[in-house]
Amino acid sequence: MKLRVLGISGSPRKGNSEFLLEQALDGAAQYPGADIETEVYSFRNKHFEPCIACGHCIRKQGSCIHKDDFDDLRAKWLEADVIIYSLPVYHMTMPGQVKCFIDRLGNASFGSHKVVRSDGSETLSKQMKTIGTIAQGIHMFSGQEHTITDMINHALIMQSVPVTGDMWESYIGTGAWTCNQDARNAMDSLYEKQEFSVVAAVRSARLLGRRCVEQADIILKGLLASRETLSKDPAYHWIYSRLDKKLSGAPER
Numbered sequence: 001m002k003l004r005v006l007g008i009s010g011s012p013r014k015g016n017s018e019f020l021l022e023q024a025l026d027g028a029a030q031y032p033g034a035d036i037e038t039e040v041y042s043f044r045n046k047h048f049e050p051c052i053a054c055g056h057c058i059r060k061q062g063s064c065i066h067k068d069d070f071d072d073l074r075a076k077w078l079e080a081d082v083i084i085y086s087l088p089v090y091h092m093t094m095p096g097q098v099k100c101f102i103d104r105l106g107n108a109s110f111g112s113h114k115v116v117r118s119d120g121s122e123t124l125s126k127q128m129k130t131i132g133t134i135a136q137g138i139h140m141f142s143g144q145e146h147t148i149t150d151m152i153n154h155a156l157i158m159q160s161v162p163v164t165g166d167m168w169e170s171y172i173g174t175g176a177w178t179c180n181q182d183a184r185n186a187m188d189s190l191y192e193k194q195e196f197s198v199v200a201a202v203r204s205a206r207l208l209g210r211r212c213v214e215q216a217d218i219i220l221k222g223l224l225a226s227r228e229t230l231s232k233d234p235a236y237h238w239i240y241s242r243l244d245k246k247l248s249g250a251p252e253r
């Protein structure tokens, strides 16, 4: 089966986030169990307004009132099986523009992915994507784990599965620091010098990418094997219709 991997760099510049994202995507491409199709998205030169809680997306099947870069990234996000975020730490967490995106993505789901069960109760469709996060900052112990934890929460809210790499480099995702350097190529040049923590971060990012696709493959094959039972639950209808389109090669948009 073809697995669609969306790598998202949350930095407004071409820098350290993109360097580690490339490592993760390279790790993902090493998985021999599936056909991997990769797309890279950068927040560089993009514009994301904050959510204004107008409720338009809830009333209009997920369509947002702001006309900026949101719809494009949301469409890519929904079509992906694997999402790998590579984020610079800003003020101990993700950059504001990334938060604007995930706030709006989450709320739009209440319009586009709401499920009403036969007893009238409501829930959200299972999205079943795997989501991994790389977070790097200029300093040591300066928000990397908080950032990754915030993205794990985002994965859970989006009815998806947070994934990490392997022990010991990757407890909950990839955390890294640029050893006090603010240059956009700091990580790259530290890696060339084989600086210990950056070597570990590169290994972690590569394993994170690999595990994200492996686990997505397991999940999608598991869904197909369990269709008879799970398709009785309307929360799984969206993912099964996505899977059917994938298997038939029909365009998703």
Ligand SMILES: Cc1cc2nc3c(=O)[nH]c(=O)nc-3n(C[C@H](O)[C@H](O)[C@H](O)COP(=O)(O)O)c2cc1C
Binding pocket: 011, 012, 013, 014, 015, 016, 017, 018, 087, 088, 089, 090, 091, 092, 093, 136, 137, 138, 139, 140, 142, 143, 178, 181, 182, 183, 184
């Ligand atoms: C507004 C702002 C806030 C930042 N806050 C943090 C922080 O809390 N912790 C940290 O380690 N680095 C912080 N940094 C530094 C960046 O995370 C760091 O330079 C990172 O390597 C940038 O990644 P990039 O090259 O992909 O843009 C901040 C940078 C900016 C511009």
